[in-house]
Amino acid sequence: MATRASSRPRSRSRTRSFRPIRFLIKAVIGLILFSVVWVAVYRFVPPPFTFTMLGDVLSGRSVEKDWMPLSRIDPNMARAAIAGEDAKFCSHHGFDVDAIGAAMMRNAAGGHIIRGGSTISQQTAKNTFLWQGGGYFRKGLEAWFTLLIEAIWGKHRIMEVYLNVAETGIGTYGANAGSQRYFRHDASHMSPVEASRIAAVLPLPKKRPGVAPTGYTRRYGNAILRRAGVVRREGMDSCLR
Structure with a gap:
């Protein structure tokens, strides 16, 4: 007992x-x-707000955004985004191993790093569901959401959301709002030059001008313009058609 x-x-x-x-x-x-x-x-509802937008509001800035379906956005804009941010967008499953490896090598070497190894899918996951900044925890969440959007959304929806939530200027979000701000017309008809200029702004939207760019921004925009022609000729945007 x-x-x-x-x-x-x-x-x-x-x-x-x-x-x-x-x-x-x-x-x-x-x-x-x-x-x-x-x-x-x-997958069906446009994201109404993001943490990045909230940061602008808390800083006292207004937020300009104007959702436009990918079917109405000029194809030049998607091609410029692929040319500038993620040449393998249509062929990878969310992660570009080669680009990540190259970014790690550049980080290890030190110096000024212009571009990282994030794909458009990763950037969309971060911009839509998470906050800006680094850290292993945030990067882990970014990887998880990247897997989810690749599985649930597909490439067409990923590009559509990306081109509507990516910051294209101070307090300006999406290609449509950016086109209206810089070129005084919507994103349904954009020249290759206009699309390339907005794509050149994407990595540092609060510091790079979309109108009359100079220095590196101008050179980078011209490089994107040339690459966008390759994207069109070689069908590197085929997953969006």
Whole structure:
């Protein structure tokens, strides 16, 4: 009898010790399910707001955005985005291993790093669901959301969201709002030069001018313009047609 009685407190103690683990498992499962539902909803509903936009509002800036379906955005804009940000957009599954490796080598060598290894899919995941900045935790979440949008959205929707939530100037979001700001017309008809200028702004939208660019921004825009011609001729935007 004594042996049985003494075993009960130990059993209760083990039960209490497992409670935090069970709570953690339930919390993780809940967050996974929430993220899947969140991504599934945005498969059909335009993202109404992002953390980056919230940062502008909290800084006292107004936010300009004007959603436009990809079917109405001039194809020159998607080609310029592919040329400037992610040449393998239509062929990878969310991650460009070669570009990530090259970025890691540049980081290890030090110096000024102009471009990282993020794909358009990764940037879309970050811009839509997360906040700006680095850190392993944020990068881990970015990878998770990248996998989700690749599986649930597909390339057409990824590009559509990217071209509508990417920052194209101070307080300006999306190619359509950027085109209206810089060129005084919407994004349904953009010349290759105009699209390339907006694409050149994307890496540093708060510092690079979309109108009358100079220095590196001008040279980078011209390089994107040449690459966009290659994208068109070689069908590197075929997944969007």
